[in-house]
Structure formats: C-alpha cells, structure tokens
Amino acid sequence: MATIRKSITFTDQQDNWIKLKVESGHYTNDSEYIRDLVRKDQQENMKMAELKNAIDEGLQSGRSSLKIIDIIEQVDNGKL
Numbered sequence: 001m002a003t004i005r006k007s008i009t010f011t012d013q014q015d016n017w018i019k020l021k022v023e024s025g026h027y028t029n030d031s032e033y034i035r036d037l038v039r040k041d042q043q044e045n046m047k048m049a050e051l052k053n054a055i056d057e058g059l060q061s062g063r064s065s066l067k068i069i070d071i072i073e074q075v076d077n078g079k080l
Contacts, residue, residue: 008034 010018018030027033064071074080 018033021027021033022029027036066074071080
C-alpha cells in the first residue's frame with residue numbers, strides 16, 4: 001500500500017498528548033497513533049452510515065401490524 005507524507009500542526013497540548021500515548025507504549029511513534037485515530041474515525045463513520053441506512057430502511061418499510069409486546073416476544077424467542 002502506498003503511503004503519502006503529510007505535514008500537520010498541533011498545539012503544545014496536543015503534541016504532549018501524542019507523546020504521552022507513544023511513551024506509554026500504546027504506539028511506537030506519532031504516525032502510528034495518528035493512523036489509528038483515522039482508522040477509528042473511518043470505522044465510526046461506516047457504523048453511522050450503516051445505522052442511517054437501517055433507519056431509512058425501517059422508515060420505508062411502513063408500519064408493523066405487530067404490537068410492541070409481540071415484537072419483544074419474538075426478540076426474546078430469537079425470531080427477530
């Protein structure tokens with residue numbers, strides 16, 4: 001996978017936070033920490049898109065003829 005070099009600027013407080021993460025042993029260097037943040041952000045955005053799609057699908061499916069208690073029962077019985 002190709003990599004692209006970027007130059008970014010942080011405040012002193014942000015830089016100290018990054019250094020703390022690296023010094024604690026969670027990451028080997030600044031770049032690894034920043035890449036991990038980007039990956040987590042990408043995953044979170046994908047989850048939100050999936051949730052939005054599920055909500056849209058639910059809204060488009062119309063109203064259920066089932067009562068809440070029936071839905072709960074089906075969920076409890078592993079049918080939903």
